[in-house]
Amino acid sequence: MRIVQYLSGATAGCGVQVGDDVFSTGYPTTLALVEDGDRGLEVAERASGGEPVTVDRVIHPLRPGKIFGSGINYKAHGEEAANFAAPDEPRWDFIKLSSSVIGPGEPIVIPSADDVIIRVPGGTRRFSEYGFAVDYEVELGVVIGKRAKNIRREDALDHVFGYTVINDVSARSVQMNDAQVDLGKSFDTFCPMGPCIVTKDELPDWQDVRIQSHVNGELRQDALLSDQLYPHPVAIEWLSSIITLDPGDVLSTGTPAGIGTFMDPPGFLQPGDTVTVSASGIGELTNPVVAGTARTRPKAR
Numbered sequence: 001m002r003i004v005q006y007l008s009g010a011t012a013g014c015g016v017q018v019g020d021d022v023f024s025t026g027y028p029t030t031l032a033l034v035e036d037g038d039r040g041l042e043v044a045e046r047a048s049g050g051e052p053v054t055v056d057r058v059i060h061p062l063r064p065g066k067i068f069g070s071g072i073n074y075k076a077h078g079e080e081a082a083n084f085a086a087p088d089e090p091r092w093d094f095i096k097l098s099s100s101v102i103g104p105g106e107p108i109v110i111p112s113a114d115d116v117i118i119r120v121p122g123g124t125r126r127f128s129e130y131g132f133a134v135d136y137e138v139e140l141g142v143v144i145g146k147r148a149k150n151i152r153r154e155d156a157l158d159h160v161f162g163y164t165v166i167n168d169v170s171a172r173s174v175q176m177n178d179a180q181v182d183l184g185k186s187f188d189t190f191c192p193m194g195p196c197i198v199t200k201d202e203l204p205d206w207q208d209v210r211i212q213s214h215v216n217g218e219l220r221q222d223a224l225l226s227d228q229l230y231p232h233p234v235a236i237e238w239l240s241s242i243i244t245l246d247p248g249d250v251l252s253t254g255t256p257a258g259i260g261t262f263m264d265p266p267g268f269l270q271p272g273d274t275v276t277v278s279a280s281g282i283g284e285l286t287n288p289v290v291a292g293t294a295r296t297r298p299k300a301r
Contacts, residue, residue: 001044003162003197005030005062005103006055013053016044017196021052030062030197031248034145034161041199060103061164061197062143064250067096068239069168069185070139073228073254080262090230090238094181096168096252100191104285108169109189110134110271111292114299119173126176127266132187133172134269134289137255138213138221138277141166142232143197148245156233159245162199163206165285166252167192167213167277172261172268192277192287193250203281207231211256214276215267223256 002017003025014030015022025040025047027033033040071093078084102108113119113131120128127133145161168185169192175184203209206225213221225231230238232253239245260267269275271291278284 001199001202003030003033003044003061003199004195005059006053007057007059008054009056012059015053015055016047018048022055022058023047023050024053031064034062034143034247037146037247058104058195060101060193061195062193062248062250063101064098064143064248065246066249067098067191067252068092068250069094069096069252070230070235070254073230074223074256075229076223076227076257077255077259080257080259086229090235091254092235092239094185096182096191097186098191100186100188102189102192102287104192104195105287106192107189107288107290108134108167108192108269108275109187109290109292110269111187112295112299116296117174125173127173130173130266130268132174133261133266135170135172135260136213136215136220136269136275136277137168137170137259138211138279139166139168139252139255140209140211140225140232140279141193142235142251142253144245144249144251145247147247148236148240151236151240153233153237156236157200159236160200160232161247162197163203163209163279163282164193164197164250165195165211165277165279165282166250167275167285167287168252168255169269192275192285194285195283198282208280209282210280212278213258215260215269216273220260220267221256221258227256228254
């Protein structure tokens with residue numbers, strides 16, 4: 001099944017998408033459906049027997065409780081950076097706040113870099129000459145379906161609800177200074193997610209899923225999930241040994257080579273750009289990039 005969240009007039013809902021039609025599950029959010037466990041799946045399976053709803057817009061498929069991020073999970077991505085050594089255990093380096101989640105078509109907003117957090121040419125912070133140095137990262141998102149604590153990797157898929165596509169947008173000039181990784185990853189609008197969640201039965205051969213990113217139509221990233229150093233069953237075992245994973249939590253499972261940071265010159269996102277990230281079997285997620293206008297302090301004259 002393909003699970004979406006949508007707006008229909010003033011009403012938001014969770015639905016099952018079949019072709020161009022969306023059928024309401026009766027749940028107000030995907031999180032409510034996921035938290036209802038097997039009953040939620042049963043309700044979703046029956047939904048397509050009803051009448052399709054009028055959808056004004058498909059929005060982000062889920063507002064997760066927790067989003068876990070993996071810094072290096074593809075060898076080729078690690079090799080883009082200097083002095084790479086393959087990690088001898090999974091790398092889960094940051095938490096991405098759910099307030100950063102947006103859906104298909106919503107803009108990635110780059111705030112003013114001369115407002116409160118100052119990142120302007122001539123600054124002493126790394127990448128300051130590029131403002132916030134905003135980068136893209138295509139990643140597979142793994143949606144937890146059942147509470148997971150001390151779960152062995154061979155049992156991990158029993159706790160997976162499904163999969164989605166994530167663009168782990170990052171402000172490198174914040175992330176890479178003073179170890180502020182969580183902050184640099186969690187700007188508002190910096191977690192495009194979608195266009196849907198596919199339930200795990202839709203992707204039994206998940207290792208063969210191909211993820212890609214395009215910026216203004218140019219292919220930047222291209223990899224198979226089988227290229228990952230530590231696939232998500234290993235991640236679930238590792239994380240759940242110390243942190244309880246709850247239904248609706250999401251693992252953003254790392255990005256392959258091709259990010260803007262390591263291009264020469266760097267290929268950071270600019271207002272006017274369009275970013276598309278995709279995963280075979282799930283779909284494409286496209287977002288424009290815009291300059292933010294909201295400020296905390298008046299602009300200096």
